[in-house]
Amino acid sequence: MNDKALMTLEYDKIILRLTEAAATSLGKEEASKLRPSANLAEVRRRLAATDEAVRAVALKGVPPFGGITDVRPSLGRAKLGGVLGPSELADIAGLIMGSRRIRKYMAAVNDEIDIPLLSDLCEPLIDAKPIEDEIRRCIDEQGEVMDAASPELASIRRDIRIYADRAREKLDSLIRSSSVQKMLQDVLVTMRGDRYVIPVKQEYRSHFGGIVHDTSGSGATLFIEPEAVVQMNNKLRELKLREQDEIERILRRLSGLVGEKAELLASDAESLGYIDFIFAKAALADSMFATLPEVNGDGELRLKRARHPLIDPKRVVPIDVELGGAYSAIIVTGPNTGGKTVSLKTVGLLSLMAMSGLFIPADDGSRMCVFDGIYADIGDEQSIEQSLSTFSSHMTNLIGMLGQVTSRSLVLLDELGAGTDPAEGSALAIAILEHLHRIGCRILATTHYSELKAYAYNREGIINASMEFDVATLRPTYRLLVGVPGRSNAFAIAERLGLPRSIIEHARGQVSEEELKVDSMIASLERDRRLAESERQTAERLRKEIESLRQQLEDERFKFQEQKAKLLEDARDEARQAVAKARREAEEIIADLRRMAMEEGASLKEHKLIEARKRLEDSVPDPVAKPRRTGHGKESRIEAGDEVKVFSLGGQKGHVVELAGGEALVQLGILKMKVPLSDLEAVRKSASAAPARTPVNVTTVRRSREDVRTELDLRGATLDEALVETDRFLDEAFLANLGTVYIIHGKGTGALRTGIQEFLRKHKHVKSYRLGNYGEGGAGVTVAELK
Structure with a gap:
């Protein structure tokens, strides 16, 4: 990719914002190395990874990158057998913990949405929790080796505390003596070189034995270790040396554990840095209100309401741009400070962002092309030191890019042909555009030359565009109007500012008739565009009104259907109550008949009673189907x-x-x-x-509810046949929303009843079952309640 174009289009500022969005130093390092890719497959992979991160954050929030630092130098030393310090080991434990948290986060996201690229990045991360646990056991959060690191260290430190207390107590008793206090500069115990001392006035040096460890700046105070505590301090020094040796041994052991996994942990650090970098791209997209663009390698570019990412979102004016369809070059004209250069930079910078796998600040449906190179000649780069004029600097840039441009390139030219004689400049600009157009690259160029307007008007594949200017307010609107060449507003502006009309008319007379015709044509096109825009807005307003009315009608229709259903349901409730009453009366009659039959020694067929009960149940009306919305009028x-x-x-x-x-x-x-x-x-x-x-x-x-029975008669069937029929019967009853069914197996030996009930106990549709009650068939019938 052309480095000069990256600098001209301020790509480095986007990278800086991306770097700031990264949570770890590893991620910041990856972000700082990002460059656009000219490979279509690679760009799609980058964008897909960013999209996965955006969806993951929307689902589970920002991933937990806390504790992850760049420990690769420490891992390199551990691999070579070096001894790491406590803080380095604590950082490695933080990396292992961070890796575990990221794996857990990704697993939770992957349970709900597909994130294949992020999952692949997490796949090689190792589980080194035993190493982390051992480091945590030995080293605290402040990076200090704890007493619990080893029994020997705990014993040594216990002795250190004992001897330190004894030394202090000895010195405290000494300085509390009134005879000694007059010899001291200050009544306190201090330390010099890990040894307890007291500050003695210089003239009383001979009154104390022991060792002088230090003197004050003036020489008036001597820091003396009295003879009484020399042995204690010697013991403390010995214990301190033993403590350091034990700490060294502990750190060497922990470093050895880390060294065994150093290569894998270093790979984990790089993977975690890359994952952080991907989520930094998601964070940047969120801050820019950016969207995922479609990408192609066919030279097609379509930006919908694109915004320059480095301009305040409250002030930036969106633009719509299309290239690569009916036309491959756009010639933009318009006044200075009208936004032409910003439009060029917006197209170029958003192309670089998309090729880097970044979302772009544009509406959904925007399409970006993956170019093999982006070349930009924007701004006045004249150099006094190199004696280059504006024209010369532009020519130098153009000559450099003409030898590199291909049919898959994007060329951005600002003020083409400026800085020299207008006649020669316009002719040269047309020749350059013609050459680039023959190559087949995509071109976006700005100019003030009216000759280029006519050139674009007559040339197939090239279209005019302009930056809108409001003559009423004398201000640019910064809107890019494709298809309408810019017109000169100098006379209108001068007249609005108060220049005498006679001067303006004289100036008009100096303009050629052809230029006046072109200006008149442009004015007519602009009026037509404004009229079309007004009519479009009116049509849009009417469409919204119609949609609102249609929604109101749909809501009223739905309410009517609800009321209708409620009335029908109420009526059927009354019918069901009547049938229920009749059923109760019938049950009472059946019970009376059975009792009479038993008293008279007669018998009634139980299955006939069940059939009578089914006829009563069938008389209950079906519930009324609730109305449902029709999808807002759409099929x-x-x-x-x-x-x-x-x-x-x-x-x-x-x-x-x-x-x-x-x-x-x-x-x-x-x-x-x-x-x-x-x-x-x-x-x-x-x-x-x-x-x-x-x-x-x-x-x-x-x-088919009508075909579903509420009872199944299995009398005379074998157990295997009965189980097949029962399974089919339960499926039909479940789909028909039946709550209770009756399975008639008779009394007999009880084998069929036992087999049926064992099958019901395990069946997925059966909530419970029981033998029939008196009047339901008794032990010859099993009643099943369905879920």
Whole structure:
């Protein structure tokens, strides 16, 4: 990628913001190395990784990168057998802990959404928790070796405390003496070189034995270690040396543990840094309100409401740009400070960002091209030291890029041909544009020359554009208008500012007739554009009003359907109550008949009583189907492979296997059933038009409440036959939403009853079961309650 273009388009400022968004030094290092790629597959992979990070943050929040530092130098020394310090080991424990947290975070995200690229980055991270635990056991959060690191260290430090207390107590008793206090500069015990001393006035040196360790700056005070504590201090010194030796041994042991895994831990550090870098891209996208662009290698570029990322979002004016379709070059004209240069930089910088795997600050649906090079000649780069004029500097840049540009390049030219005689400058600008156009690259150029407007108007594949200027306010609007060349506003501005009309008319007379015609044509085009824009806004307003009215009608229709359903439900509730009353009366009659039959020695067939009860149950009206919304007036076409909800089954979800007429074959768990299309609502469209794969060993069931019985008579069947029939019967009853079913197996030897009840105990649709009560068939019938 052209380094000069990166500097001109301020790509380094985007990298700086990306670096600041990284949470770790490892991530910042990765971010600082980011450069655009000209490889389409690589760009897509980079953008896919950023998209995964954006979705992960939206789902689970920012990942926990705390504690992760760059420990690669320490790991390198440990690998070579070096002894690491306590703080270095604590940092390595922090890296291991951070790695474990990131793995846990990614696993939680991966349970809900697919993040293949991030998962692949986490896959090689090792589990070194035993090393972390051992370091944590020996070293505290302040980077100090703890007493618990070894029994020997704990014993040594205990002795150190004992001897230190004894030395202090001895010196405290000495300085409390009134005869001694007059010889001391200060009544206190201090330390010099890890040895306890007291500050003695110089003239009383002979009154104390022991060792002089230090003197004050003036020489008036001597820091003396009295003879009484010399042995104690010697013992303390010996214990301190033993303590250092033991700490050295502990650190060497821990460093050895780290050294065994040094290469793997260094690889983990790099992986974690790269993961942090990817999430930094997600954080940058969030701060810029950026979106994921589509990318291609066909030279097509379409930006929707693109904003320059380095301009205050409250002030930036979005632009729409298309290149690579009907035209491959845009010639932008307009007044100075109108935003032409910003438009060029916006296109160039957003292209660099997309090629770097960064989201771009533009609306959804924007398309970016992966160019093999981006070349920019923007700004006045004249140099006094090199004696280069404005024109010369532009020519130098152009000559440098002309030898590198290909058909897959993007060329950005600001003020093409400026800095020399207008006639020669415009001719040279046209020649340069013609050369680049023949190469086939994508071009975005700005100019003040009216000759280039005519050139773009007559040349296929090149289109005019301009920066809008409001003559009424004498201010640019910074809006890019593609298809409309810029017109001169000098006369209008001069007149608004108060220049005498006679001077303005004289100036108009100096302008050629052809230029006046061009200016008049541009003014006409601008009026037409404003009129079209006004009509578009009116049409948009009317569309929104119609949509609002349609929504109101839909809401009213839904309320009406709800009221209708409620009235029908109330009526059917009354009917059900009447039937329930009749059922109770019938049960009483049946009970009376049975009692009479028993008293008279007669017998009644239990299954006939059950059939009578079923006829009563069938007389209960079905519940009224609740109305449902129609998808806001849009046809929700159901296709094979779609995930759907079945309303008659309480909104249970399934997948459409195939369509036949007005019905769909729907896969519900291990079952398939045919359902009317009117009873379905699409939940999620399938990724392709291919029908859903049909699992093996499934049972196809046609839902039909009228065909489903509430009792199953198994008398005379073998146990194996009975179990098959019972399983089929329970599936049908479950799909028909039956709450209670009756299985007639008779009394006999009880073997069939035992087998049936053992089967019911394990069946997934059965909530509970019991023998029939008096009047239900007794021990000859099993009553099952379904889930």
